[in-house]
Amino acid sequence: MNVTEVGSDEIILRRIPPPPENAIQILPDGGYRATSFRLRLRDGELGLSCSRLALTSPRALLDQLRLQGTSVDGWMVCRLLVADVRSLGLEVQHIPLTNDHGHCEIRPISPSTLDKNLTSKLAKKTRILTPEEIESVQAGDTIP
Amino acid sequence: MNNNIIETPEQLTRTSTYSATASGTGEVLIAVRSQPAAWLRDAINRLDEMTQLKPNWDSYGAAPVDGVAIQFAYQLLRCLSRVHGIERPSITATPNGQVGLSWDDGTRSMDLDINSRGRIAYYYEGRGDERESETSNVSEVVELLTRF
Numbered sequence: 001m002n003v004t005e006v007g008s009d010e011i012i013l014r015r016i017p018p019p020p021e022n023a024i025q026i027l028p029d030g031g032y033r034a035t036s037f038r039l040r041l042r043d044g045e046l047g048l049s050c051s052r053l054a055l056t057s058p059r060a061l062l063d064q065l066r067l068q069g070t071s072v073d074g075w076m077v078c079r080l081l082v083a084d085v086r087s088l089g090l091e092v093q094h095i096p097l098t099n100d101h102g103h104c105e106i107r108p109i110s111p112s113t114l115d116k117n118l119t120s121k122l123a124k125k126t127r128i129l130t131p132e133e134i135e136s137v138q139a140g141d142t143i144p
Numbered sequence: 145m146n147n148n149i150i151e152t153p154e155q156l157t158r159t160s161t162y163s164a165t166a167s168g169t170g171e172v173l174i175a176v177r178s179q180p181a182a183w184l185r186d187a188i189n190r191l192d193e194m195t196q197l198k199p200n201w202d203s204y205g206a207a208p209v210d211g212v213a214i215q216f217a218y219q220l221l222r223c224l225s226r227v228h229g230i231e232r233p234s235i236t237a238t239p240n241g242q243v244g245l246s247w248d249d250g251t252r253s254m255d256l257d258i259n260s261r262g263r264i265a266y267y268y269e270g271r272g273d274e275r276e277s278e279t280s281n282v283s284e285v286v287e288l289l290t291r292f
Contacts, residue, residue, distance in 0.1 A: 037244040
């Protein structure tokens, strides 16, 4: 497996902080999605940090918090399909980190930042994983 | 015809209990409450909570929320709570230390950021209309929000 290429059929994950900063939106099916605020870049940040489910499980993504000395209580994980990211003209680059081999970044091809319209559209493509999914889904699994 | 009936939160609070205007191509009717909506108290509490956020609160390096941005958000919420038809927004911090407000009724959505200079950067999407802009004119925001 060439880990530098991220397939369009892959799922990528991002941590969502606990309430009240989770800023999630209820979906018609009763599930939840992230809002654009959780997908924004900081000033000077080149890409939005995520992790490839092919290499990092939702549980492992949350366990990274412990390395930062943060409790995992209340934290959530949202998922995105890489094809959905690319359909917005964005790219997903695999940038492994010492503590997360599956780390990747969503990056604009151009211009130099993620505009609000892009993050808003991206947010509508997300889904918050259920607590059961966080515990049961393994790296390499697929999830809807 | 001047459609900027609400230039600033201060002006709004001086507005009479009911105001109406037309904005050229389409009617924009804005009714102003004599008292703020009940959700304002909860929204202010939410802003107060935000002052407690520590650096890296999102685990991806987010900045704590700027106190000046919170003050501007307080003014804006006070203003919006006086307009009939505007519901309580979701209120959250942004990674850059700004205050974010969002509304989404399933057919229309609006996200706006308030920064420490009192500027409002917003993105509105609904029924074929899409706008992204930055303003300090509250009436521009009110006009979009009263479409919900």
